[in-house]
Amino acid sequence: MASFEPTRSRAPGQAPPPDSVHPRDSSPDAPTSVSRLNETIRGFVANWGSVWVEGEITAWNLRGGHVFGRLKDAGGDALISFRLWSSTLQRLPDDLKTGDRVVACVKSDYFVKSGDFTFTVSAMRHTGLGDQLERLERLRAQLRAEGLFDPARKTRPPFLPHVVGLITGQRSDAEKDVHRNAELRWPQVRFRTIHAAVQGERCVPETVAALQVLDADPEVDVIIIARGGGDPQALLGFSDERLVRAVAAASTPIVSAIGHENDHPLLDDVADVRASTPTDAAKRVVPDVAEQRALVQQLRARARTRLTQRIAHDIAQLEQLSSRPVLRTPESILTTRSHELWTLVSRGRDVVTRRLDAADRQCAQLRASLRALSPGATLARGYAIAHGGDGVIVRDAAQAPMGTAVTITVAEGAFAARSEGPVPESDVS
Known part of the structure; x- marks a missing residue:
């Protein structure tokens, strides 16, 4: 390695450089x-x-x-x-x-x-x-392998915290920045601040103790750990394994606001939210009341516009429907339907009457045909039907020899008789 040696001054008697002073x-x-x-x-x-x-x-x-x-x-x-x-x-x-x-x-x-x-x-x-960076990188790899940097285990801070816990140096610019920006955004914001050393040997134990106190407070909804940047040597406490594991074990959401954008201690990786500066932490934790009011007004205006448009649309539809004849004179549809019903009933009555008359005529014709074909008509003209004892109609005189009991059916009833035998044909006439 070359040594650093400035060029020797001028030799004795040599003139000084122009505009130089001795x-x-x-x-x-x-x-x-x-x-x-x-x-x-x-x-x-x-x-x-x-x-x-x-x-x-x-x-x-x-x-x-x-x-x-x-x-x-x-x-x-x-x-x-x-x-x-x-x-x-x-x-x-x-x-x-x-x-x-x-x-x-x-x-x-x-x-x-x-x-x-x-x-x-x-x-x-x-x-x-550097030795320090090498140790930090080994620790970072170990903690990442354990899942402490996993986004799934991180909790999102509430939209509007009741009380904001703040861990920072006493009378530090970081504390002023967080308070000023948070109060500008939401004047009613409440803080519970615990001062701790932000560098040196006291940094880690005091920060861990403050974290445990705020995490145990049921009113504190989110905790900010803030410091206004510095050399990596000054930020080593916020990469200490004790502090990192304490933050990972906390149940309250933690916001890391250590240093500036180019600073990256291990606390940033394990915290639920990483803010680039204390000012950024205040903006991430506390909503802007002016923005929220403007958003509410915007949503109200949109709801009012939507509701007005919907009512105007419904009124137009009602006016369109009410202008139709059927709704303007609703009794007209009843009158029309009643006429149609009367016409259909009359038509149905005529059809039924015609069909009944046709059925009566058909029945009469069938009755006449049956009557003409029926044996009763023949019997009415004086004829009779003789049945043997077995009910068989006697069609041949030989079927009823003398002494055979027969039943004689006439037009009006029947009577019993006994055969006297066949009668000569000459006597039949």
Whole structure:
């Protein structure tokens, strides 16, 4: 690894750079200007060359296509600020992010107007994940395998909570943001706030204790854990396994509002709702009363319009139906039907009468035919029918020899007789 050594100052007797200032050139009576001093510093800094350094990325903020970040010494607490222009960023790996251990080629730069000292990165490459990030990634994989990040186990916060629990730092901007934005959206919102350390050794135990107190409160419908961002080092407490498991075990919906959009502690994965900022958490937890009133008015207007249209449609249909003759003079249909009924009854009566007369005539004809064919007509003319004892009609005199009992049937009844034998044909006439 190359060492960082600025270029040596000018040799003895060498003229100073133009517009530079030397301690001998200034005095209380003839002080130099700030701009001249800064220009002198910039002149010295400009002579320093580029150097390769190794460290861990602790901040990576993308603004306007450029990256502004910080690099931490892998073996200590020393930090430097750096910037990456968009043209350089396009040549670097796409997966660079906070927590990565990298080697970077940096060149010092000094801003004359602000007096700020920073480094411009011309090249950067991975040397492996930082130890902390590596541990967090292992823990993240373990918790995901246990199902703690499963969306099915997460609970949606209520539409309008009775009491909102808030865990945040005392007199923090996060607390002010949550209260201000929630009260702007719903002035009657109620909070139960418990202050806890949001970084350092006290962060995890105090946050877990506050969480258990709020989770046991039956009036608290949702709990917000809020912090206003910071370096990944400061956010480590919100990736602690104790806190993550306590959040997973809570029965009250939890909203994580840690850091900004590019921060991603483990608490975000296990919480029921992840908010990008404390302001976003307030918007997700509390409905906007103005929006709700506007929505109610809109729904009322739509219902009124629908109802008015339906009533107008029904009235038009009733008017159309009532304008029909059958409804305008309903008795006319009864009169028409009564005439039709009378005509049908008369027609039916005539048809029945004709059919009965025809049936009577047919019966008379059949009666006359039967009468003409019936033996009774013959008997009425004086004839008789003789039946033997076995009921057989006597058609031959030989069937009734002398002494045979016969039954004689005449037109009006029958009588018994006994045969005297056959009669000569001469006597029959």
